[in-house]
Amino acid sequence: MEQSGSGQWRPVADIDNMRVRAWMLSRIRDYFSLHSVLEVETPVLSHAGNPDVQIESFVSHYAGPGGERELYLQTSPEFAMKRLLAAGTGSIYQICKCFRNADNSRLHNPEFTMLEWYQTGFDHHQLMTDVESMLKHLGACAQETAIPRFTYQQLFETYAGFDPHLLSVEQLEQEIARLQINFHVNKGADETVGLGLDRDQCLDLILTHVIEPQLQDKGLIFVYDYPASQASLARIRPGNPAVAERFELFANGVELANGFNELTDKAEQQQRFDRDVEVRSANKQDKILPDQYLIDALDAGLAPCAGVALGLDRLLMFMTAKASLTEVLAFPFARA
Amino acid sequence: MGSYSTNEFRGGLKIMLDNDPYVIVENDIVKPGKGQAFNRVKVRNLKTGRVIDRTFKSGESVEGADVMETEMQYLYSDGEFWHFMDPESYEQIAASEAAVSDSMKWLKEQDTYTVTLWNGSPLTVVPPNFVELAVTDTDPGLKGDTSGSGGKPATLETGAVVRVPLFIQIGEVIKADTRTSEYVSRVKG
Numbered sequence: 001m002e003q004s005g006s007g008q009w010r011p012v013a014d015i016d017n018m019r020v021r022a023w024m025l026s027r028i029r030d031y032f033s034l035h036s037v038l039e040v041e042t043p044v045l046s047h048a049g050n051p052d053v054q055i056e057s058f059v060s061h062y063a064g065p066g067g068e069r070e071l072y073l074q075t076s077p078e079f080a081m082k083r084l085l086a087a088g089t090g091s092i093y094q095i096c097k098c099f100r101n102a103d104n105s106r107l108h109n110p111e112f113t114m115l116e117w118y119q120t121g122f123d124h125h126q127l128m129t130d131v132e133s134m135l136k137h138l139g140a141c142a143q144e145t146a147i148p149r150f151t152y153q154q155l156f157e158t159y160a161g162f163d164p165h166l167l168s169v170e171q172l173e174q175e176i177a178r179l180q181i182n183f184h185v186n187k188g189a190d191e192t193v194g195l196g197l198d199r200d201q202c203l204d205l206i207l208t209h210v211i212e213p214q215l216q217d218k219g220l221i222f223v224y225d226y227p228a229s230q231a232s233l234a235r236i237r238p239g240n241p242a243v244a245e246r247f248e249l250f251a252n253g254v255e256l257a258n259g260f261n262e263l264t265d266k267a268e269q270q271q272r273f274d275r276d277v278e279v280r281s282a283n284k285q286d287k288i289l290p291d292q293y294l295i296d297a298l299d300a301g302l303a304p305c306a307g308v309a310l311g312l313d314r315l316l317m318f319m320t321a322k323a324s325l326t327e328v329l330a331f332p333f334a335r336a
Numbered sequence: 337m338g339s340y341s342t343n344e345f346r347g348g349l350k351i352m353l354d355n356d357p358y359v360i361v362e363n364d365i366v367k368p369g370k371g372q373a374f375n376r377v378k379v380r381n382l383k384t385g386r387v388i389d390r391t392f393k394s395g396e397s398v399e400g401a402d403v404m405e406t407e408m409q410y411l412y413s414d415g416e417f418w419h420f421m422d423p424e425s426y427e428q429i430a431a432s433e434a435a436v437s438d439s440m441k442w443l444k445e446q447d448t449y450t451v452t453l454w455n456g457s458p459l460t461v462v463p464p465n466f467v468e469l470a471v472t473d474t475d476p477g478l479k480g481d482t483s484g485s486g487g488k489p490a491t492l493e494t495g496a497v498v499r500v501p502l503f504i505q506i507g508e509v510i511k512a513d514t515r516t517s518e519y520v521s522r523v524k525g
Contacts, residue, residue, distance in 0.1 A: 054370055102343070105365035184353070184392045197372075197393065204371035209391065212366070232370050248369075258369050 011330040031137040042080030048291035051276040056101035073099035086297035093117035118307040124261040127306035149222040165241040172202035215253035234260035251318040259308030266298035350401040357401035431458040441496040
C-alpha cells in the first residue's frame with residue numbers, strides 16, 4: 001500500500017474505458033439472449049478447489065453455523081457449470097470473477113472477469129465458430145473476414161520451424177538453443193540434466209518466447225488440437241499423434257480464450273484429477289482435493305458439449321488497444 | 337548472501353549469474369493459461385555493463401549478489417590502483433583500473449564518487465552527473481566571442497577533454513556533464 005495522499009485512491013482505467021466495458025457486457029448478454037443461451041450464477045466460494053498443477057487458489061476461512069472450514073475462491077466456474085449441464089440446463093453462460101493466486105503481471109491480475117459458456121451438442125470447431133460470431137456481435141473483429149485457424153502443429157511449423165508432436169525433450173532443447181532462448185539452468189547436484197524442463201515446458205517456453213511475439217501484429221488467431229499431454233479437461237482424439245480437442249484464441253499474441261470439446265468420461269476425469277493431485281504433491285504444492293460433486297455429475301451423465309472461457313479484461317484490452325491489463329481495470333491489484 | 341525466488345524479482349535486485357554479479361533491469365512474467373510460467377528478465381552485468389536476456393522457470397531461486405553502493409572520497413592513484421576512503425569510517429579501499437576505467441578522467445582528489453562494492457571490493461566507480469573542474473589547456477580562441485557557437489576542445493584538470501565555447505580560457509572553472517562529456521556552463525569564480 002502506498003502512503004496516503006499519493007493519489008492511489010483514484011481508478012486507473014479511464015471513465016471512457018469503463019463505458020466500453022459496460023457496453024461490451026450488455027452486447028454479450030444480448031448475443032446469448034438472441035441465441036437462447038441461459039445466463040447462470042454459481043458460487044464463487046466452494047468447498048472444493050482446482051487441483052490443476054499450473055493454477056494456485058486463494059483459500060478463505062469460513063467460521064459460522066455448520067462448522068468452520070476452508071473454502072476456495074473459484075479459479076473458474078467450470079465445475080459448477082458442468083453440474084448444471086448434467087442437471088439438464090442446456091446451453092449456459094456466466095460472467096463472473098475468478099481468482100488465481102500468484103498471477104500478477106502486465107497480462108495477469110489475481111482477480112479477473114471471465115466469460116464462460118457451454119454449448120450442448122457442439123464440438124470444438126463449432127464452438128470456435130460461435131466464439132467468432134460472438135466477437136463479431138461485439139465488433140471486436142471485421143464482419144467479412146474469418147479468424148484464421150491453425151492447428152498447434154501448424155502454428156509451430158509456421159513460427160518455430162518444427163513439428164511439436166515429433167520431437168523428444170533432447171531435440172526440443174536443441175530447438176531452444178537454435179532459437180537463441182537464453183534459459184537459465186539451475187545447476188543442481190545432477191550435472192547430467194539438460195534444461196530441467198519436460199516436453200510441455202519446452203513447448204511452453206518456445207510458444208511464449210518465439211511464437212507469441214511473432215503474433216503481436218496478427219490480430220485474432222485460433223489454435224486447436226493441442227498435444228494430448230496438454231489436454232487439461234478436453235477430450236483426447238486417438239490417432240497418430242493423439243491430440244486434445246482443445247483450442248485457444250490469441251489476440252495479437254495474447255491468450256484470450258481457452259476451449260474444450262469437453263471430457264465427459266467420469267473414469268478418465270477421475271484419473272486426470274488423481275494425476276494432478278500426485279504431481280502437486282511431488283511439487284510440494286498445496287494439497288487440493290478434486291470436486292467430488294463434479295465426479296458425481298459426470299457419473300449421472302454429461303451430454304456431449306463444448307465449453308470455452310474467455311478473459312473479458314483481456315478482450316477489453318484488445319478492443320480498446322491498451323498495452324496492459326491495469327489500463328482496463330478501475331482498481332487493479334496494486335490499488336485494490 | 338541469501339537467495340531470491342522469482343516472485344521477489346524486481347528492477348534493481350542484484351543477483352549472481354554465471355559467477356558474475358548482475359542487476360535486474362526489467363522483469364516480465366509470461367504464463368500460458370494451462371502451462372508453465374516463466375520470468376523473462378533483462379539483466380545488466382555489473383562488471384561489464386552488458387545487458388542480456390535471461391529466462392527463469394517461475395518458482396526457482398537465484399543466489400543474491402552482495403553488492404552495495406557507497407559514497408567515497410577519492411584519495412590518490414599509485415599508478416596501479418586508485419585509492420578511495422569512506423569519509424565516515426576512514427576505511428580505505430583500492431580500485432583496479434577495470435573498476436575506474438570509465439570514470440578515471442573525472443577523478444579529482446578529495447571529491448566524492450559512488451563506488452559499487454561486490455563482496456567488499458570495488459566493481460565500478462561512478463562520478464556525479466555534474467562536476468566543476470578547471471580548464472588546464474585550451475586554445476586562446478577569439479577575444480570577445482561570447483556567442484558560444486563553434487567551440488573548441490579543452491582539457492580539464494582531471495584529464496577529461498570536453499568541447500567548450502570559444503570564450504573559455506585556461507584557468508577558468510566549468511561545469512560538465514559526466515554522462516555525455518559535454519560542457520554545461522561557466523562557473524563564476
